[in-house]
Amino acid sequence: MTALLRAPLVRDLRGDRTALAACAVLLVLLVLAAVPGMxxxxxxxxxxxLSLLDAFRPPAWIxxxxxxxxxxxxxxxxxxxxxxxxxxxxxxxxxxxxxxLAVVIGVTVGLVAGYAxxxxxxxxxxxxxxxxxxxxxLIAVMIDGVARALLGEMARQQASVSVLIIAIGLSGWxxxxxxxRGATMVERRRDYVAAARLSGVGAIGILAxxxxxxxxxxxxxxxxxxxxxxxxIEATLSFVGLGIPPTQPSLGTLIxxxxxxxxxxxxWIAIMPxxxxxxxxxAINLLGDFLRDALNPRLK
Amino acid sequence: xxxxxxxxxxxxxxxxxxxxxxAFVMFNYLGDPVVGILGLDASGxxxxxxxxxxxxxxxxxxxxxxxxxxxxxxxxxxxxxLGSPVGDALVQxxxxxxxxxxxxxxVALIVGIPAGVYVAIRRGGxxxxxxxxxxxxxxxxxxxxxxxxxxxxFNVTLQMLPSFxxxxxxxxxxxxxxxxxKSGLLALILPAATIAIFQIAMIMRLVRAEMLEVLRSDHILxxxxxxxxxxxxxxxHALGNTLVPVITVVALQLGSLIAFAVITESVFQxxxxxxxxxxxxxxxxxxxxxxxxxxxxALFVTINLIVDLLYLAIDPRLRARSRV
Numbered sequence: 001m002t003a004l005l006r007a008p009l010v011r012d013l014r015g016d017r018t019a020l021a022a023c024a025v026l027l028v029l030l031v032l033a034a035v036p037g038m039x040x041x042x043x044x045x046x047x048x049x050l051s052l053l054d055a056f057r058p059p060a061w062i063x064x065x066x067x068x069x070x071x072x073x074x075x076x077x078x079x080x081x082x083x084x085x086x087x088x089x090x091x092x093x094x095x096x097x098x099x100x101l102a103v104v105i106g107v108t109v110g111l112v113a114g115y116a117x118x119x120x121x122x123x124x125x126x127x128x129x130x131x132x133x134x135x136x137x138l139i140a141v142m143i144d145g146v147a148r149a150l151l152g153e154m155a156r157q158q159a160s161v162s163v164l165i166i167a168i169g170l171s172g173w174x175x176x177x178x179x180x181r182g183a184t185m186v187e188r189r190r191d192y193v194a195a196a197r198l199s200g201v202g203a204i205g206i207l208a209x210x211x212x213x214x215x216x217x218x219x220x221x222x223x224x225x226x227x228x229x230x231x232x233i234e235a236t237l238s239f240v241g242l243g244i245p246p247t248q249p250s251l252g253t254l255i256x257x258x259x260x261x262x263x264x265x266x267x268w269i270a271i272m273p274x275x276x277x278x279x280x281x282x283a284i285n286l287l288g289d290f291l292r293d294a295l296n297p298r299l300k
Numbered sequence: 301x302x303x304x305x306x307x308x309x310x311x312x313x314x315x316x317x318x319x320x321x322x323a324f325v326m327f328n329y330l331g332d333p334v335v336g337i338l339g340l341d342a343s344g345x346x347x348x349x350x351x352x353x354x355x356x357x358x359x360x361x362x363x364x365x366x367x368x369x370x371x372x373x374x375x376x377x378x379x380x381x382l383g384s385p386v387g388d389a390l391v392q393x394x395x396x397x398x399x400x401x402x403x404x405x406x407v408a409l410i411v412g413i414p415a416g417v418y419v420a421i422r423r424g425g426x427x428x429x430x431x432x433x434x435x436x437x438x439x440x441x442x443x444x445x446x447x448x449x450x451x452x453x454f455n456v457t458l459q460m461l462p463s464f465x466x467x468x469x470x471x472x473x474x475x476x477x478x479x480x481x482k483s484g485l486l487a488l489i490l491p492a493a494t495i496a497i498f499q500i501a502m503i504m505r506l507v508r509a510e511m512l513e514v515l516r517s518d519h520i521l522x523x524x525x526x527x528x529x530x531x532x533x534x535x536x537h538a539l540g541n542t543l544v545p546v547i548t549v550v551a552l553q554l555g556s557l558i559a560f561a562v563i564t565e566s567v568f569q570x571x572x573x574x575x576x577x578x579x580x581x582x583x584x585x586x587x588x589x590x591x592x593x594x595x596x597x598a599l600f601v602t603i604n605l606i607v608d609l610l611y612l613a614i615d616p617r618l619r620a621r622s623r624v
Contacts (some may be wrong), residue, residue, distance in 0.1 A: 130315050133600040136561035145581035145589045149330045153584070232442050238564045239444045240578050259448055263463075268451050274445040282440045 010097050012294045019290035026283040032085050033092040040082035042068075045248075056261075061266050072268040076263060082270060083254060084276045086223055090250035091277070094164045095231035099223055101169025102230075106176025107219060111207045113177065114184025125181070128174045139171035140164075140233050144242050157245050164243055168230045175222050183215040217295050225288040228281045251277040309591050312601045319597035323590040324367045327377065328356075330586050376591035381583045386591045389576060395475045396466055397572030401561045403488060404495030405554070412500040413546065416507025420515065421477045421534060431504070438501025443560045447494040447567035454490060464569050490569040495560050499553055510542045517541075544614055551607040555600060 013019055032039055044050075053079035058065045065072060071080040096196045113124040131139070148156045156163060187193060188211065196206050237243035238252030239259075246253055251273045258270025316444030342350075351357050352365040354584055355366065370376075376386035439450075455463040467483030469476040478484025514520065523533045569575065580588035 021495065025582040057579075130318065133315070133555075133604060134596065135555050137559045138562065138596060141562075141578070141581055142589065142593060145584060146330060147587075148581065149586050192584075235442055236444055236563055239442075240563065241582055242578065255445060255448065262448065262452055265456065267456065269451065270448055274442075274448060277445065278441055281442070285436075285440055300599060 009294055013290070016290055018286055021258060021291050022283040022286035022290070026287060029088060029280055029283065030092065033089040033224075036082075036085045036089050039104055040085040041068075042079040042082040044078045044086060054076050054268050058266075059272070071272045072266075074257065074269045075266075080272050083249065084251065084273050085102075087249050087251045087254050087273060088276065088280070090161070090244055090248060091231055091234060091252070091280070094161055094168070094234045094244070094250065095227050097161075097165035098168025098172065098230040098234070099227050101165055102172040102226060103176055103219060103223055107180050109173065110177040110180025110215075111184055111211065113209055114181035115188055115203065115211070117185075118300065121181070124177070128177050131171075132174050132241075133155070134167075136171040136229065137233050137236060140167040140237060141242060143167040143170055144237060156271035157247075160244050161248075164234055168233055171233070172226055172230065175221060175226065179208040179222055180215050181219040183218055184211055187211045187214050203242065221288070221292045224284065228284040228288060231277075231284070232281055251280075304612065305497050305609065308605060312605050313612045315601050316594075316597060319538065320368060320371060320594055323371075323593045324364050326586060326593070327367065327590040328363070371594060376594075377587040379580070379585055381580060381588065386587050388571065389588075390591065390595070391474065393571065393573045393576050394476060396570060397561060397565070397574060399478060400565070400570060400572060401490055401495070401557055403492040404499065404561070405550075405557055407492060407496040407554075408499030408503055411496070412503030413507055415500065416504040417511055417539065419504065419536075419599065420508045420511035423512070427517065432508075435501035435504050438497055439505070441498075443494060443498055444563050444567050446497055447491070447564055450494055451567075461490050461492060466571055480498040491564050491570055494564045494567065495557065498560060499557060502553060502556070503550075507542065507546060510546065511538060514538050514541045544611065547607060547610055547614070551603055554603050558596075558599065 013023065014242055037043070054073050055067065055075055057069050057073040057077075057079075059072040060067045060070045062072075069079045069081070072083070073079055074083065109124050109128070113121040144163060144167050147159075147167070151159065151163075154300040184207075193206060193210060196210050201210075234243060234250060235252030235255070238250050239256045241256065244253045249257065254273035255270050255277070256269075258266075258273065259270050260265075321458075328440040348357075355363060358366075374387045376390075378384070379386050379389060382389055415431060419431050422428040451463040454461045462483070465487060466478050467485075467487035469478050469484055470480045478488055519541075520533060520537055523537050561572070562577060564570065565572045566576035566578050576588070577592050579585075580592070
């Protein structure tokens with residue numbers, strides 16, 4: 001434990017109050033997302049627990065609200081705080097899944113392109129360049145549309161989490177590939193790689209056991225920043241009606257549903273999940289900024 | 301120089317050909333165009349007749365050539381959802397999007413660049429810090445949520461501005477404009493602000509970073525050593541040299557601007573290309589999606605090409621390198 005506290009990264013973190021706060025907030029949100037059933041005050045997806053008499057209650061600090069529903073209730077009488085905690089789980093799951101897929105594709109492409117060089121490198125990087133000209137969110141929308149045409153509306157609804165993970169993963173791998181390729185091209189000329197090759201280790205062994213560990217720092221930094229982007233893409237797609245359906249809502253879906261009641265004055269149904277999303281993304285972005293600076297040897 | 305331009309042009313051409321090929325595959329193999337026209341319960345003979353009529357029985361390369369020829373002429377086929385030609389729908393929706401995006405970008409540039417210069421030269425000052433903090437918030441708020449909050453404040457609470465549609469438009473030939481009526485201008489404010497707020501924050505941060513970089517360079521130090529007045533150093537020697545990065549910034553931002561415009565149009569039900577795109581995706585309208593793929597690619601390839609050529613025009617070092 002003391003060894004952990006003395007690690008350079010942790011020491012940097014302890015000296016940076018903003019990053020420390022972001023880290024703490026993020027930790028709380030991740031725990032909420034991991035075990036929503038234990039921490040949410042109401043089981044909001046159990047229809048028996050809902051009463052329409054509780055519908056459209058404002059947050060507790062406004063007239064007509066009660067501390068039974070701290071952030072108010074929606075049109076079904078669902079507790080907003082609990083709905084947000086469950087929504088957080090869906091948002092974080094899709095975000096992490098999308099990032100993981102992008103990491104797997106991007107790191108593989110980067111390692112292969114950087115190590116092989118020549119024609120394979122040119123081909124892979126051309127593809128990356130082409131994709132980089134499009135904003136990720138438009139690519140994700142397009143992939144979602146293709147999935148819709150392939151699967152049909154019903155199956156697409158049921159598979160929405162997987163479809164979104166694939167859309168985010170396929171739209172976000174390029175950054176990883178470019179960074180890993182650059183690092184691999186540097187590493188492969190090092191003596192330890194030559195030594196491994198001379199002692200008979202194959203190309204895959206060298207890539208996986210010797211080069212991969214040395215390029216992971218870059219992947220960690222990009223991954224943290226990408227997680228914020230991924231969660232935003234999911235929320236945006238859900239908000240415009242192309243993402244997670246209201247049966248298992250993410251934060252974006254909750255905002256979409258709440259938006260229908262904004263004009264009639266029940267603002268909290270849209271604004272509360274929006275603020276939760278904002279806090280989540282802001283915490284991730286601040287942590288990403290900190291990691292980028294702390295792990296960049298040039299800034300030391 | 302000419303060799304460099306030709307290489308850029310051929311690269312752009314290759315990208316467009318690839319994307320058109322993907323669109324062709326989508327158009328022909330995603331969903332069944334014959335079912336799209338005849339419905340599911342057509343007989344084999346009817347299907348064969350339509351296939352012949354559409355030319356689906358010919359070899360793939362011939363069909364791709366044919367598709368390419370029609371796309372170049374602006375013929376993207378029939379929309380499944382609307383039942384009318386895709387090209388007509390796109391042309392009809394174009395003005396709304398151009399007016400919204402152009403307004404948002406103009407506001408963003410006019411506010412963002414001076415703000416970026418200001419926070420760079422007043423580094424560490426109170427106002428600069430506040431602006432910088434606000435900009436971090438500005439880029440972290442999801443654009444659709446920014447739209448929702450603006451509607452809540454200015455439409456629901458203050459009842460000042462409309463939150464829906466384009467207002468009254470005036471038709472100038474095929475172009476419909478909202479700039480000439482009061483309701484059209486009022487309707488533009490909230491969506492344009494939604495786009496501009498993010499862009500202002502982004503441009504401000506990028507300009508600040510570039511400006512700080514330039515201020516640290518040797519020629520600024522030298523200008524100071526020569527005893528030149530501070531305003532002359534800042535505006536002639538520093539800002540002049542941020543011109544190249546600023547063009548990059550603006551061009552890179554055009555990409556995110558278009559992505560944001562799509563989302564913003566959905567929030568405000570703005571009847572432009574973005575809303576049509578999202579509706580088409582929701583309905584799995586494949587011909588429309590294929591057309592959008594080509595359209596978006598053409599847009600981005602053109603932007604990148606123009607930026608590359610502008611670099612050549614502005615930066616003498618690039619020209620010198622290409623001559624060697």
